[in-house]
Amino acid sequence: MATTIEVRGLRKSFGAVEVLKGVNLEVERGGIFALLGSNGAGKTTTVKILATLLRADGGTAAVNGFDVAKDPAGVRRSISLTGQFAAVDEILTGRENLVMIARLRHLGNPRRVADDLLNRFGLADAADRRVSAYSGGMRRRLDIAMSLPGNPAVLFLDEPTTGLDPRARIEVWKTVKELAGNGTTVFLTTQYLEEAERLAGRIAILRGGRIVARGTPEELKARLPHGRVELRFARAEELRAALGALGGGYPAKPDEAALSVAVDTDGSAGQFADVLNRMEGAGVPVAGFSRKLPTLEDVFLAVTGKKEEA
Amino acid sequence: MKSRFFSDLGVMFGRSMRHVFRSMDTVITVTLMPIAMMLLFVYVFGGAIQTGAAGYVNYLLPGILLIAIASGVSYAAFRLFADVQGGIFERFRSLPIARSAVLWGHVLTSLVSNAISVAVILLVALPMGFRSSAGILPWLAAAGILALFTLALTWVAVIPGLTARTVDGANAFSYPLIFLPLVSSAFVPTRTMPGPVRAFAEHQPATAIVDAVRVLLAGRPVGSDIWAALAWCAGILLAAYLFAMRAYRRRASGAAARA
Numbered sequence: 001m002a003t004t005i006e007v008r009g010l011r012k013s014f015g016a017v018e019v020l021k022g023v024n025l026e027v028e029r030g031g032i033f034a035l036l037g038s039n040g041a042g043k044t045t046t047v048k049i050l051a052t053l054l055r056a057d058g059g060t061a062a063v064n065g066f067d068v069a070k071d072p073a074g075v076r077r078s079i080s081l082t083g084q085f086a087a088v089d090e091i092l093t094g095r096e097n098l099v100m101i102a103r104l105r106h107l108g109n110p111r112r113v114a115d116d117l118l119n120r121f122g123l124a125d126a127a128d129r130r131v132s133a134y135s136g137g138m139r140r141r142l143d144i145a146m147s148l149p150g151n152p153a154v155l156f157l158d159e160p161t162t163g164l165d166p167r168a169r170i171e172v173w174k175t176v177k178e179l180a181g182n183g184t185t186v187f188l189t190t191q192y193l194e195e196a197e198r199l200a201g202r203i204a205i206l207r208g209g210r211i212v213a214r215g216t217p218e219e220l221k222a223r224l225p226h227g228r229v230e231l232r233f234a235r236a237e238e239l240r241a242a243l244g245a246l247g248g249g250y251p252a253k254p255d256e257a258a259l260s261v262a263v264d265t266d267g268s269a270g271q272f273a274d275v276l277n278r279m280e281g282a283g284v285p286v287a288g289f290s291r292k293l294p295t296l297e298d299v300f301l302a303v304t305g306k307k308e309e310a
Numbered sequence: 311m312k313s314r315f316f317s318d319l320g321v322m323f324g325r326s327m328r329h330v331f332r333s334m335d336t337v338i339t340v341t342l343m344p345i346a347m348m349l350l351f352v353y354v355f356g357g358a359i360q361t362g363a364a365g366y367v368n369y370l371l372p373g374i375l376l377i378a379i380a381s382g383v384s385y386a387a388f389r390l391f392a393d394v395q396g397g398i399f400e401r402f403r404s405l406p407i408a409r410s411a412v413l414w415g416h417v418l419t420s421l422v423s424n425a426i427s428v429a430v431i432l433l434v435a436l437p438m439g440f441r442s443s444a445g446i447l448p449w450l451a452a453a454g455i456l457a458l459f460t461l462a463l464t465w466v467a468v469i470p471g472l473t474a475r476t477v478d479g480a481n482a483f484s485y486p487l488i489f490l491p492l493v494s495s496a497f498v499p500t501r502t503m504p505g506p507v508r509a510f511a512e513h514q515p516a517t518a519i520v521d522a523v524r525v526l527l528a529g530r531p532v533g534s535d536i537w538a539a540l541a542w543c544a545g546i547l548l549a550a551y552l553f554a555m556r557a558y559r560r561r562a563s564g565a566a567a568r569a
Contacts, residue, residue, distance in 0.1 A: 051404045073406060081404040087397035091329050103321045104407050
């Protein structure tokens, strides 16, 4: 498959703070690529360099065959950027925002482009209202719609769902999936593991200014404790009895204060049943149990074998 | 590339003018404050100020126009600041457009909206007794000087618009600009001022510009005033433009702001 984005040894510092310490990335044409990382990992800085808004201190980056430093105009013709905070014009209406972008992209029929996008993004009813009256989800949809006039080859979405309520988040996920279905390359950043898993075909994890892991969601998942079960008890002696009943069969991490223990299984129903049967067999009353989804910290732990620095 | 600049500029200008007309309160503030000052000076203080034969409103008007422009350009800073903070400035910069069109759109809007304020103030001055015996050329020359003054101050306004961290910071620069005409020949002749104040008043831009506009509108022959006025405007414009471009480039290299 052809490579759309190629990043080699990218470095960037702000004053004494080194944010990117040599990032290497390759993004294939088409589909969704997720750059996953916690706050301050350097995701936004990477996107800004790729979108020609920031100059790198070192390394090279090419988008759609254009070098970001040598041919920024070529890059800008190939991309569009939806930044971390909805960059819409609040004083204009939704339609005026889209017409403005279509004009700036020198498209033939700006009003029709705007109407199409308003329909596609469910904003037709609100088209002639000022954006200041839009909800957070509508604003984000308009924000993404504003990236589409002219059908750029690469779409950068910087934390598209940060700050959205769960319903609006699902709306945005749906939108992003549809976009990628049309052959556009979507480069999205997120701090949510779940979002990256649900949307992306390829994921790279950025941490401390470097890429620490990359692969398909399945490849990364295989390295994660997806079979973690939490058992809760009413009393401390029950918790101790439970640890005894588990024996050395499963890796277990007790939490004395919360009267709970996290047990790592392989995620199969058989092992899950076995854990509960051991409790029954030893006569330990289980007050509650639940499956624990892996967190971003678990990912870091799994890929680096280290706790994330605070 | 040239045609692209003008079409992009047209889009940016249209957008920014919509902002002006959709926040009429700002337009009204910009026009009302100088009109209130004009009324105050003409009808309250004016009787006690000796400026010569022609009516005091004729004497006062150029200074009032300068104050209107100085407060008007602060809205250019405000609008630019709002774009930078809201993120739409970055969206524009990531588009394949003539990059300078983004700033020039704001500058052009400032020129037009200030021209509207000036026209409104002139209309209000007429029933107050403002008369001009000047012909079309001196009027055009006066308009040209005021436009150049607006252009220069707008580029001054671009600097805090790009670099300020708070709204107050984006606006604060205009206070000394509004104050400057008060310590000039705008309201009273400088010869009535004590030595050091007079020296300052006679060697600052507001006096040169006020005097030039006043002489032009009175239909009197222009002397060196007009050259001093032009020199001040051109000097401020050049310096402000260079600093504004530097602020713009600093934004691009990430030295100014990380967020």
